[in-house]
Every structure is written in C-alpha cells, then in structure tokens.
Amino acid sequence: MGRDFLDIRTVAQLCRHRLDRAPADPRWDLPDAPEPKIHRIHGYPAKFPAFLTTKALEYARDQGLRPRRVADVFCGCGTVAQEARRKGLDFWGCDINPVATLIARTKSASLRPARLRRYAGLILQAAPDQSPDVTLAPSAIARLQEWFVPEQYAELARLLNAIRAIVPARSRYRDAFYCAFSAILKSCSQWRQRSIKPTFDHGKRPATVLTAFSTQCELLASAFAEQTGTAARAPEIHLANVLSVEPPPMPVDLIITSPPYVTSYEYADLHQLSSLWLGFADDHRQLRAGSIGSAQHELNLKRTMASLNRTGMQIVFSLYNEDRRAARAVANYYLDMQRVACRCREFLTSSGMAVFVIGNTRYCGVDIDNAAHLTEALLEAGFARVRAIKRRISNKAATPYRSPEGRFSRARTDNHIYAHEYVLIAHS
Ligand SMILES: C[S@@+](CC[C@H](N)C(=O)[O-])C[C@H]1O[C@@H](n2cnc3c(N)ncnc32)[C@H](O)[C@@H]1O
Incomplete structure (x- = not known):
C-alpha cells in the first residue's frame, strides 16, 4: 500500500x-x-x-x-x-x-431500542399538555421567534418540556431525545431547505413537529437495533x-x-437553532x-x-x-x-x-x-x-x-x- x-x-x-x-x-x-x-x-x-x-x-x-x-x-x-x-x-x-458532541455522545452510547420506543411514545403523549414556554434567555427567544412561526415555536416548546418531564436528566437517554429534537429543527423552521448557510425562506411550509419527531425517534430506535459490538x-x-x-x-x-x-x-x-433551543448559548455568536x-x-x-x-x-x-x-x-x-x-x-x-x-x-x-x-x-x-x-x-x-x-x-x-x-x- x-x-x-x-x-x-x-x-x-x-x-x-x-x-x-x-x-x-x-x-x-x-x-x-x-x-x-x-x-x-x-x-x-x-x-x-x-x-x-x-x-x-x-x-x-x-x-x-x-x-x-x-x-x-x-x-x-x-x-x-x-x-x-x-x-x-x-x-x-x-x-x-x-451540537457535535451531543450527536457524537448519542451515537456512541449503548441504548436499547425498546426503551427508546417506550420513551418516545410517552413523550409524544405528554407533549400536547405541556406549557408552550421554555426558560431561555430573552435574546435566544427573540432569535428563535424569527426562525419559527408562532405555532411551530409553541409546539417545539411543548415537545422540549415533554422530553424533560419524561426522561430523567441524568439518563443517557436524555441526550438521544435532545438529538432527535435537534435533528428536526431545520425542517420545522423557515430555514431554506437544503441550504447549509442560515437563509430565511418565509414561503416555506414547515414540517409538523410531532410527526417529524416521531419519525426521527423511529430512525433512532432502528439505528440502535442495528448496532453490534461494544468498546x-x-x-x-x-x-x-x-x-x-x-x-x-x-x-x-x-x-x-x-x-x-x-x-x-x-x-x-x-447549528444556531439547536444551540439556542437546548440552552448551549444565549447568543449563538x-x-x-x-x-x-x-x-x-x-x-x-x-x-x-x-x-x-x-x-x-x-x-x-x-x-x-x-x-x-x-x-x-x-x-x-x-x-x-x-x-x-x-x-x-x-x-x-x-x-x-x-x-x-x-x-x-x-x-x-x-x-x-x-x-x-x-x-x-x-x-x-x-x-x-x-x-x-x-x-x-x-x-x-x-x-x-x-x-x-x-x-x-x-x-x-x-x-x-x-x-x-x-x-x-x-x-x-
Ligand atoms: C470537518 S468537521 C469534522 C467532521 C467529522 N469528521 C464528522 O464526521 O462528523 C470539523 C470539526 O471541527 C470542529 N472544530 C472547529 N474548531 C475546533 C477547535 N478549536 N477544537 C475542536 N474542534 C473544533 C468543528 O466544530 C467541526 O465539528
């Protein structure tokens, strides 16, 4: 060679x-x-x-x-x-x-598909009853409200609150659901589809939050079902x-x-949408x-x-x-x-x-x-x-x-x- x-x-x-x-x-x-x-x-x-x-x-x-x-x-x-x-x-x-280390940690964790599916079901069930407010810095909220129409913003806030209510903070499953949440943000926002640079598309029809999240959780569970080997x-x-x-x-x-x-x-x-929603920064810059x-x-x-x-x-x-x-x-x-x-x-x-x-x-x-x-x-x-x-x-x-x-x-x-x-x- x-x-x-x-x-x-x-x-x-x-x-x-x-x-x-x-x-x-x-x-x-x-x-x-x-x-x-x-x-x-x-x-x-x-x-x-x-x-x-x-x-x-x-x-x-x-x-x-x-x-x-x-x-x-x-x-x-x-x-x-x-x-x-x-x-x-x-x-x-x-x-x-x-955002990189969140994904990397999730990918390298040992997670059980059955437990992922059970948690996902509970989160989806709980989400509609959650509060549409999340505790974020005013600058983060203002920025996110530029990227999301009010309905999507409220649904995402309820979903995030549901993840926090259902999956214990110290559980390694919490990262996995943050990761699924992060993965759907662009499609649920006014971020121009397939553009890697932050560009608004005010005419875009955003994805439905809970449907996108449910699909993402199923991808997660089937990905872990495929996993073999342990370090x-x-x-x-x-x-x-x-x-x-x-x-x-x-x-x-x-x-x-x-x-x-x-x-x-x-x-x-x-990664500003994920960083702001998940509280990694008050201002992505x-x-x-x-x-x-x-x-x-x-x-x-x-x-x-x-x-x-x-x-x-x-x-x-x-x-x-x-x-x-x-x-x-x-x-x-x-x-x-x-x-x-x-x-x-x-x-x-x-x-x-x-x-x-x-x-x-x-x-x-x-x-x-x-x-x-x-x-x-x-x-x-x-x-x-x-x-x-x-x-x-x-x-x-x-x-x-x-x-x-x-x-x-x-x-x-x-x-x-x-x-x-x-x-x-x-x-x-
Ligand atoms: C080309 S990407 C690596 C992609 C990776 N090979 C993968 O498959 O996901 C370069 C990475 O360098 C990271 N990066 C930039 N500056 C860095 C620094 N000072 N220390 C550590 N990582 C940094 C970026 O956040 C980005 O994730």
Whole structure:
C-alpha cells in the first residue's frame, strides 16, 4: 500500500513536488459504501464517510501498527468514535461545537431500542399538555421567534418540556431525545431547505413537529437495533478546544480526523437553532470563539505572518493582494492548524500515526493549498514523514462550485471547490 503514496520527508521535498503529484487511489473513494443507519440520525456539515475509519485502520495495520486507542481531535458528529466503538477500540475525541458532541455522545452510547420506543411514545403523549414556554434567555427567544412561526415555536416548546418531564436528566437517554429534537429543527423552521448557510425562506411550509419527531425517534430506535459490538471502554468525548484540551489520559496509537474548512462553515451559525433551543448559548455568536476556520477572529496580521510556515506565508501573501479580509481568515486558520499538528504529535505514542482528510479550495484566483500547508506543519511538528494520496469526493465532480448560500452548483461565477481531497498520513 505504501508504494502508492507520495512520500514526503522534508520541507524541501514538499516545495519541490507540492502535492499535485500525489496519486489518486480509488480504494479510498468507495462513494457507494453503505453506512450503518446510526450515521444518519442527525445531519452534520462535512461529516466524512464512515469507511475512511476502516481504511485508516487497515493502513496502520499494514504498516505494523496494532491500534488499540484511536482519537479524533475534530470529532464532529462522532463518525470515527462510532466506528472505533463498533470495532472494540478505545476512543478519545474532542470538538468545540456542543451540537457535535451531543450527536457524537448519542451515537456512541449503548441504548436499547425498546426503551427508546417506550420513551418516545410517552413523550409524544405528554407533549400536547405541556406549557408552550421554555426558560431561555430573552435574546435566544427573540432569535428563535424569527426562525419559527408562532405555532411551530409553541409546539417545539411543548415537545422540549415533554422530553424533560419524561426522561430523567441524568439518563443517557436524555441526550438521544435532545438529538432527535435537534435533528428536526431545520425542517420545522423557515430555514431554506437544503441550504447549509442560515437563509430565511418565509414561503416555506414547515414540517409538523410531532410527526417529524416521531419519525426521527423511529430512525433512532432502528439505528440502535442495528448496532453490534461494544468498546472495551465507553468512548470519551469532550466538549473542548483542541488547542487547549487536556491530552488523552494515555497516548493514542492512531488519530483519524478531518479539520474544519477555512471560512466555509461557521458551525456556530449553522447549528444556531439547536444551540439556542437546548440552552448551549444565549447568543449563538458566542460559540464562534475558538472555532478553527471561523472568519470572525481578530488578529494581528503582521505578527501572525511571522509565525506562519513557508507554504502558509506564500498563500496568505497572494491572497492579501486580492482580499484582505480573506487573507486574515486564512492566516488565522493556518496558524491554528500549525498548533493542531503539534498537539497531534503530543497526543500520540512514539510510533503513532495521524491520518488527516483535508480539501483545498480556490478563492479570488488563489489556490488555497491547505493540504500542502498541513504537510509542512506536520513535518515541522516532528513527524518523520507524510504520505499523501488524493481521493475523489463523489458529488463534487458534477457540481464543483458553491453558491453564497452554501449550495453546490455548476455556476462558474460561484466559488470553485475541488472534486478531490487529500488523505495525509503522518508517521512518527
Ligand atoms: C470537518 S468537521 C469534522 C467532521 C467529522 N469528521 C464528522 O464526521 O462528523 C470539523 C470539526 O471541527 C470542529 N472544530 C472547529 N474548531 C475546533 C477547535 N478549536 N477544537 C475542536 N474542534 C473544533 C468543528 O466544530 C467541526 O465539528
């Protein structure tokens, strides 16, 4: 397997070859690989395909590593957590987005389908008699009332109160029902259907709350009915910033992760409905703080530039002439990603490996080569070499552009995104 990779051991080698010459490997594509239902219990932007965990584990074993402890430093909705659990491996993960860790915890829990169905029945029965008021900050209520027509708002409030009345606060089933509640919010709101960016559609007919919730609970129960395997220990999932989180209690053998995309997703904005309803924040913008790839951070560009690696500096310089705001955002992202590379090295055993799935983009005519930047950061963080291949992203070949609302499109006037991404494997 190793022969099929572009092997980079020094920064000089990276500068000579860049990553364009990394071979495309269809074994990492598998667009139609079936996924267990558990991965569909809640949508998540830029969730990666579950089979990548299996490929990464196969690769590590092929290289003589016997991974027992796996980590994902951007664990998102818990794709790697869940796959590691199914394979009986210990898992440690963190994510800064409370909606992500709610989904990840739910997916990796051991829940009984019969109990899920019984609770769901009781919640649906109790909901109509609950109060249509929930205790939320006035700012959260005001924002939510913009997204929901009064009838939907009242029904959702009754449903949330019913969940709280029926499922004990300390029960691990509470998370599962919050997760089902969170999963129906967009369809019950005036959020434009299929738009990943927050866009109002006042003409939209929202879904019926209790019907949507009932369908979601049934999906949850059938997903857990399909589950097999248990981890040696329950997966550890932390709501935390990778740059400041306490390291895993024991070093891990393998990190499998996909970093956030620079400036494309504001997770705090995308999950505002869930964060506000569930009380994770009074104002969703508070949750942008610390999020890597957020365009909202202030920074001193001059000071940041001095700390960027060579690839990062070149890209930020080129972009600065076109769009200063974007240049700042990319500089900030690159600086954070350099720190992430160091943290990954710190979390691993002395023979451990880290597998990153990362895409490039093009902005204002400038190639934003995130993969080359990360490769350099990994070498500088002390990894001995980085192996790279390209994998195709199945739906992007036909729709390689993205509109300002975040829809994939064919319009050449929209932002270009690539039809492939990189798998980078850093060896100690
Ligand atoms: C591309 S997504 C990961 C998706 C994940 N592989 C999955 O399948 O769900 C990147 C994640 O990084 C998280 N993130 C951004 N900044 C972070 C930070 N400073 N610390 C930890 N997680 C962060 C985002 O919340 C997002 O969930």
